[in-house]
Amino acid sequence: MAFVALSEAEKVYIVHGVQEDLRMDGRGCEDYRCVEVETDVVSNTSGSARVKLGHTDILVGVKAEMGTPKLEKPNEGYLEFFVDCSANATPEFEGRGGDDLGTEIANTLYRIFNNKSSVDLKSLCISPREHCWILYVDVLLLECGGNLFDAISIAVKAALFNTRIPRVRVLEDEEGLKDIELSDDPYDCIQLSVENVPCIVTLCKIGYRHVVDATLQEEACSLASLLVSVTSKGVVTCMRKVGKGSLDPESVFEMMETSKRVGKVLHTSLQSVLRKEESLGPKRQKVGFLG
Amino acid sequence: MAGLELLSDQGYRVDGRRAGELRKIQARMGVFAQADGSAYIEQGNTKALAVVYGPHEIRGSRARALPDRALVNCQYSSATFSTGERKRRPHGDRKSCEMGLQLRQTFEAAVLTQLHPRSQIDIYVQVLQADGGTYAACVNAATLAVLDAGIPMRDFVCACSAGFVDGTALADLSHVEEAAGGPQLALALLPSSGQIALLEMDARLHEDQLEQVLEAAAQAARDVHTLLDRVVRQHVQEASILLGD
Numbered sequence: 001m002a003f004v005a006l007s008e009a010e011k012v013y014i015v016h017g018v019q020e021d022l023r024m025d026g027r028g029c030e031d032y033r034c035v036e037v038e039t040d041v042v043s044n045t046s047g048s049a050r051v052k053l054g055h056t057d058i059l060v061g062v063k064a065e066m067g068t069p070k071l072e073k074p075n076e077g078y079l080e081f082f083v084d085c086s087a088n089a090t091p092e093f094e095g096r097g098g099d100d101l102g103t104e105i106a107n108t109l110y111r112i113f114n115n116k117s118s119v120d121l122k123s124l125c126i127s128p129r130e131h132c133w134i135l136y137v138d139v140l141l142l143e144c145g146g147n148l149f150d151a152i153s154i155a156v157k158a159a160l161f162n163t164r165i166p167r168v169r170v171l172e173d174e175e176g177l178k179d180i181e182l183s184d185d186p187y188d189c190i191q192l193s194v195e196n197v198p199c200i201v202t203l204c205k206i207g208y209r210h211v212v213d214a215t216l217q218e219e220a221c222s223l224a225s226l227l228v229s230v231t232s233k234g235v236v237t238c239m240r241k242v243g244k245g246s247l248d249p250e251s252v253f254e255m256m257e258t259s260k261r262v263g264k265v266l267h268t269s270l271q272s273v274l275r276k277e278e279s280l281g282p283k284r285q286k287v288g289f290l291g
Numbered sequence: 292m293a294g295l296e297l298l299s300d301q302g303y304r305v306d307g308r309r310a311g312e313l314r315k316i317q318a319r320m321g322v323f324a325q326a327d328g329s330a331y332i333e334q335g336n337t338k339a340l341a342v343v344y345g346p347h348e349i350r351g352s353r354a355r356a357l358p359d360r361a362l363v364n365c366q367y368s369s370a371t372f373s374t375g376e377r378k379r380r381p382h383g384d385r386k387s388c389e390m391g392l393q394l395r396q397t398f399e400a401a402v403l404t405q406l407h408p409r410s411q412i413d414i415y416v417q418v419l420q421a422d423g424g425t426y427a428a429c430v431n432a433a434t435l436a437v438l439d440a441g442i443p444m445r446d447f448v449c450a451c452s453a454g455f456v457d458g459t460a461l462a463d464l465s466h467v468e469e470a471a472g473g474p475q476l477a478l479a480l481l482p483s484s485g486q487i488a489l490l491e492m493d494a495r496l497h498e499d500q501l502e503q504v505l506e507a508a509a510q511a512a513r514d515v516h517t518l519l520d521r522v523v524r525q526h527v528q529e530a531s532i533l534l535g536d
Contacts, residue, residue: 042420043336045372055325059419061372084381087366087415088326088342091350094366094415095383138371142340142417143323289331289340290319 004216011221015207024217030262032213035154037273039162041288046135047163050288051155054215055145058152060159061138064166066180069125069132077124077132081109082139083152089144098141105139105152108200112153112229112238117196119160127170127178135163146215149227153200154270160197161274164189198229198237199266201259205247210255212262226255230263232271297456297468305467306335313451313463313511314424316518318431320439320526328440332432335465336422341432343440345412360404362411365394367429369418390426393489397430397450397479400488403443412442423466424452426477431515438523446481448488449515453478453508455500460507478508482516485509 006014014024021028033054042048045061052058069076083105085098093101113119124133137159139152167188171179204214204222211218214225223245229238236256241247247255277284298304308314314335323329328343349356356362367390368382381387398414414437416429430450437444453476454461454468461468469475474496479489496504 042338042370042372044375044420048372055323057323059370061370063372063377065377082371084368084371086368086381086417087413088323088329088340088417091344091413091415094364094413136371136377138377140370140417140419143325145325288333288338289322290317290333 004220006217006220010217014218014221018206018209018211018218021209023211024215027213029209029211030258032150032262032266033215035151037154037158037270037277038287039158039274039277040286046165047159047161049155049158049162051151051158053145053147053151053154053213055143056147056151057141057143057145058148058155059140059142060152060155061140062159062163063136063138064133064163065136066126066131067134069129073121074129075125076121077134078121079113079119079135079137081106081113081137083109083141084139085141085144088142102141105148108149108227108238108240109137109139109152109156111240112198112200115237118198118231118237119196120193123190123192124165126168126180130178131170131180133165135160135165144216146217146219147202147213149200149202150213153198153229154266157194157197157199157270158274160192161194161278163192165192196231196233198231198235199263199270200227200229201263201266202227203255203259205245205251205255210251210258212258226252226259228256228259228263230259230267232264232267234260234264236260295467295471297471297473298459298461302459304461306465308463310459311462311507311510313514314465316431316515318435318519318522320435320522321530326440328436328438328442330432330435330439332428332435334424334428334431334463336420337424337428338419339425339428339432340417340419341429341436342415342417343413343433343436343442344415345440346407346410346442347413349409349411356409359408361402361407361409363395363399363402363404363414364411365391365398365414365416365433367391367394367416367418369421369425373418373421390429393426393491394429394433397448397489398433398437400486401434401444401446401448401481402437403445406443412437421466423464423469427451427463427479427515430479431519435519435522439526446483447516447519448479449482449512449519450477450479450489451508451511451515452476453504453511455496455504460500460504462507462511474504476504476508478505478512480509480512480516482513
């Protein structure tokens with residue numbers, strides 16, 4: 001992870017501020033920084049999204065490809081995650097330097113989606129045991145300003161909301177050979193329902209209190225964090241403790257309650273923003289990195 | 292080659308451009324705040340980001356430090372979703388390594404490395420969407436990023452690709468035109484002096500036609516220079532307004 005060197009005095013300053021519910025940029029302990037979300041940024045993909053959370057910049061592209069279903073789940077399609085920590089974020093990620101962090105984030109994404117309700121995988125099936133849609137979700141980390149997991153999960157949700165999978169029909173002729181026919185209309189697509197897609201809320205323990213959406217400086221002061229993956233209904237799908245310090249069981253329960261509260265608010269605002277953007281239609285002016 | 296007609300009888304290409312016409316170029320400097328210099332460029336449907344870190348101390352082994360000039364280190368990476376077919380690895384494969392070396396050669400010719408001995412300048416280029424002319428877009432983005440970082444250069448480095456179809460030289464090839472298999476030329480130019488920083492050609496081309504293709508690429512690179520110059524001046528103007536000059 002990109003790290004920033006802090007002196008002891010700066011750390012004490014941050015810790016004391018957090019005790020008083022006042023952080024370096026004036027936020028409270030449960031406030032997020034301003035999040036900018038834009039979908040349909042890359043046109044080569046089935047769906048894409050860009051999220052800017054303070055100094056953290058994430059670009060996610062989803063590509064839908066046809067393949068064979070997994071043996072143990074013949075009626076479902078599946079998702080594959082790949083995270084690329086590019087050297088843009090920090091020179092330490094050059095070459096293979098970003099692979100460790102990338103694998104860690106990809107494994108976390110696999111875990112939070114590893115349940116029956118997050119994404120309706122049965123809708124990705126074309127013909128059982130033979131053809132299904134595989135969604136390759138590729139995350140590109142462009143700038144690292146703290147709180148990577150939250151930003152990545154928001155971007156993945158927005159990209160899945162933006163994904164348009166072409167509608168296909170399976171035609172069977174007399175000999176029993178199956179042929180897959182793509183619909184002629186390029187706008188005839190299936191859209192995934194992202195109602196139950198979870199978002200990660202990271203809580204960093206600083207002193208005796210915990211903060212949501214920590215910046216790089218605050219992450220340097222915290223010894224332990226809790227990653228909680230929450231859906232819009234407040235259901236927790238995955239929980240993980242990261243960091244070299246230890247957490248008290250009492251604080252773990254407190255942090256979980258905070259994450260459920262904060263997660264619900266995050267989901268409602270994200271969903272309203274995504275719907276508003278979609279309602280602007282195809283004539284919306286695309287900004288991307290030029291704005 | 293049957294199928295797609297790259298140049299129609301009236302002189303129009305597949306996307307409606309004329310033979311020597313460039314695609315629409317939009318660029319922005321200072322995209323990321325944490326990097327020393329950054330820039331983003333869109334050439335038609337090709338989108339590239341460049342980020343510069345430096346000059347800073349040599350990372351890794353000190354033995355690589357050059358006593359009289361700076362080390363230029365480039366990495367070319369293209370996102371897995373950038374091409375029509377999904378790429379498995381963003382960087383580390385042969386093509387990306389070769390592109391990195393070419394970028395390094397290009398920028399060592401332009402950056403005044405003698406001013407920063409024993410240090411390192413990192414240029415990282417990321418292609419977000421590839422629709423032909425990726426080398427040219429990367430060089431143009433990297434030039435803007437190096438300028439944004441304040442590293443002194445001899446001149447702008449402007450690049451463009453060119454091809455040859457039916458007796459006419461085409462400038463700024465798109466993916467469809469590159470995939471058709473004709474000769475392709477990639478040129479990186481320092482516009483004020485007309486010096487060539489990098490010249491690369493693929494496939495077969497008769498030497499009589501080389502001059503025509505080279506001239507088309509050079510003219511296109513000069514047109515790119517006009518655009519990039521405008522972008523830099525506008526950026527400086529915006530920055531000075533913010534500083535209150």
